[in-house]
Amino acid sequence: MTNKRKIETPLQRQNRHKAMECVAVLDKLKNDFDIKLDAMGYFYDLCEKVYIKKESIYSKSIKIGTLCLQVPSEIIYALDAVPIRLCNGFHTDDEIGSDFATSKACPLVKATIGEFNSGNFTDKPDIVVSPTTCDQKSKSGAIIESFGYEVYDMEFPRTKESEEAREYWRRSVRRFAKDISLVLNKKLKRGKLKEAIKKVGYAQYLYHQLNELRKEDNPPINGNDMFLLTNAFFFDNIDNWTKAVEKVLEEAKTKLDNNIKKNSVRVVYTGSPPIFPNLKIPMIIEQSDGIIVADETCSSNRMFNDMVSVDEWFLYDMVDSVADRYLKGCTCPIFTKNSDRIRRIIDLVKSHRAEGIVYQAFAGCQVYEMEQRSVLEAMEKEGIPILYLESDYSPSHLGQLTTRVEAFIESLKNRRRKKV
């Protein structure tokens, strides 16, 4: 009688599965790698807190859910709300979402839709902002709306070179600032926005400092930890985040000299964004004696890379400058041309002395798949070895992916030997 099993509700089942995904990855992160930083503990705990214990981070603040990195968080912070980026990495949610999009759709989009469908959030967004970036993201906004959420479409241009595009996006951002401030019934104030720009700028600054250390012979932080840390920026309280990263940075600096000399192969990661707990490919790379020294993805580098510069510290100039940051330097593949992305990758390879590149595209992510050819060609021209992989959130094909990554790393090692 006593051990009669309760029937699990779908919600409980979802939570249990997500917790399992979470634990599996956190265990690996904590135990499988040589490069360790105690200060990373904050981020492991944070993931546990949010995804396993389901403890909310924001009890009082109004939460603005964002479906892409293009939503200017500076403006949201300035209005005393908090941005939560809801790009999702759970296979459990991906399966739920499959029913609402084609099964061939991008797993990230499906997982995001899935989470919204379940409504099972630790911090549930009050409004959802959906920038019209790629087709699937744009359409997912409407699907999410049909679940009963308030969705705000933010128009985003698909070229960025022209003045017209710049002006179009600036208008979009100005309108966003106005509309959101109306909804929140808060006036956008000069001092607040300035403070927010500096706050986000400082987070970016810390990221860049950490990245600087990855240029060293023995990077004191591995790529997986780095992804986890940047992922946390999606949802963590920004003040806590910066404090925690300061600590990571401090500790990483002390590890520069006394690190055990390792000869891992230095890799730059590019392509579809690894989002916790889908760290599948980065994990395989670093388990196969590679080390990710830099990345070009929207869950990490692209989110922090370009900083806002303001000429006149008044609302009119600040809002426009913030807008520019999200468009001009962005290396997202949704844009017509991609020379900036190629240049960024090459620059990262050079500055971080990487020996090869791993390019992952989510099966179903058209833009990354379509851009693959041009990037591969450009890298061939530069003489940089590159491996192209397609994967999704499912645990299948793991063996095959591992074999390919291992072979690639091995070939890079051979190349190194030949050079010496």
Added chain:
Amino acid sequence: MNKIKKLINYMDLRKVRFWIQIFFFILFVYGTYLFVDLGRNLPIFSCGYNRASGGNCYFLALQHQLARPWWRLFSYASVGVLTGFLTFLAWFVIFNKAWCGYACPIGTLQDWITSFRKMLKIPYSTYTVEQYRFLKKMKYVFLFIVIIFPLMLGLGLLDGEWRGAFCKMCPGRLITPLFSGDFSQWTIDFSNATAIFLTSFGIGFTVLFFIGSFVKKRFFCFYCPMSAMHYIFSDWALLKLKKDGDKCTKCGDCYNVCDMQIKDIADDVKSKNILRDDCIFCMKCVAACPEDDALHVDILNMKIFSSTKGGFSKRMEIIKDDK
């Protein structure tokens, strides 16, 4: 050495520039009182009509010299013309267009008008791309008036009423003397039709100068023939504005702060020498660039001021200083 380098790269350009501009403004507008005379061949609009000027705009002399009959222009008597030109070039070659960003009193005055607008919290305006492309040619039209009109005068194709035509049209002539209390230039010369036209144009242009520079940063510089003249010789200059395209992310931060709306500064990742004809070499772009060494100011290939992430963050007040 590294310490000095960092000190420069992390400097608050705004403040440094502000004080340099005040220094030169006083020097050029009140030079005579300080017993300073830097000659008549300066590559800036430090107007010779201002009696207190500490050195004069080259265009006054140039127009005068070129207006002699051609047989005299190509005779020994014109050695003076040549030395004048060489002196102008020598001045220019040292600082390149930084004369505009730091030393020209008319340039500085526009920056002060901008500061005044900022105090009133009024947003600035910009040109659209089409307006920009069209209007930027104007400075070459004015340069044509500065150089070709006097030559035509010497040839007898224009009559004496066109003597010093550009000066009559130039806001420099009306504005700079004001600072030494001289309002006499604010008159229309009724002696003949040409003079009426030129001097009224001058007054109109000056009024436009004040309104224009209130709504648009460095409004006048965009039309300034001196700027066009600079550009012809800027390749020979010692001070250079350079770009390392590989390090540039095309983020547009530099473009965003550029008073002259120079789009190439962000979008051109091929040119090494990134100085454009509209540029006033204010170096605001270098200060606003967050990428290490993407933009830099060189003297003889030696970097003297480079964009740095740290310097950027400090100027943006993101950090106090970094270790």
